[in-house]
Amino acid sequence: xxxxxxxxxxxxxxxETDFSGWGTAADFTFIPKGELWVDRQLKAxxxxxxxxxxxxxxxxxxxxxxIRQIAMRTLTDHSGDICVVETVRASGMTVRLIAGASVxxxxxxxxxxxxxxxxxxxxxxxxxxxxxxxxxxxxxxxxLHEIEERRLMKKGMSYADAHDYALAAERADRRRAGKAxxxxx
Numbered sequence: 001x002x003x004x005x006x007x008x009x010x011x012x013x014x015x016e017t018d019f020s021g022w023g024t025a026a027d028f029t030f031i032p033k034g035e036l037w038v039d040r041q042l043k044a045x046x047x048x049x050x051x052x053x054x055x056x057x058x059x060x061x062x063x064x065x066x067i068r069q070i071a072m073r074t075l076t077d078h079s080g081d082i083c084v085v086e087t088v089r090a091s092g093m094t095v096r097l098i099a100g101a102s103v104x105x106x107x108x109x110x111x112x113x114x115x116x117x118x119x120x121x122x123x124x125x126x127x128x129x130x131x132x133x134x135x136x137x138x139x140x141x142x143x144l145h146e147i148e149e150r151r152l153m154k155k156g157m158s159y160a161d162a163h164d165y166a167l168a169a170e171r172a173d174r175r176r177a178g179k180a181x182x183x184x185x
Contacts, residue, residue: 001036001053003046008039009138013180017171020112022049026056041133045101048109051075071109079106080122085132091147094124097132097139114142116150119159137179145170 001024011019015030021039025031038049052071059067083099093116103111107122114130117123128146130139149166153159174180 001034001050003036003038003050005040005043006037008041009135012138013174014182017167017174017180022052022112024053024056045104048075048104052109068108068110072107075109076104077106081106090128090143091151092126093147093150094127095143096127096129098129100131100133103129113138114146116146118150118153137174137177141170141173141177141179144173 008019008021016028019028021042023031023037024035025033028037031037036050036053038046042049052075055071055075056067059070081102083102084096085099086097088095088097100111100113108120111120111129112131113134114128115123116128117125120129123129128143128150130142130146134142145166148169149159149162152162152165157165171180171182175182
């Protein structure tokens with residue numbers, strides 16, 4: 001599989017807000033078959049993303065939940081060593097800016113951009129984690145996404161539906177900030 005390094009922020013602002021940092025044609029129709037796209041900022045982790053792509057191809061009919069469990073078991077060191085860069089408060093929640101690579105290496109290879117306690121069992125109660133390497137605009141949009149998704153899930157909405165609503169809120173935020181110019185709506 002050919003690896004292509006891309007500007008993931010630009011992709012999130014023009015083509016697909018849900019492009020978290022790596023993907024293949026199985027994930028996104030705009031990626032040519034046979035290519036693995038990796039965010040330039042994640043270049044040091046290319047080996048991990050290649051391993052995830054191989055794992056997914058080897059289990060084509062398996063639910064993502066099972067693939068993630070296998071990846072967590074086989075592609076992490078299980079140390080739980082998370083690098084917290086900064087801790088702040090937002091919307092009554094503890095928000096930790098974390099080095100995402102530390103989460104991917106020790107707990108969950110699929111952790112990208114951000115997450116919260118109602119989706120990730122390893123995130124402590126009432127916490128949101130956001131990737132520290134993101135610039136200020138990306139952090140704000142990602143945090144808004146996580147706050148909205150968590151708020152809706154806390155009200156009883158499924159993750160899939162809450163994620164869709166959170167993506168819409170995130171896209172609107174990117175537009176308001178003058179960063180987004182979506183080519184497909």
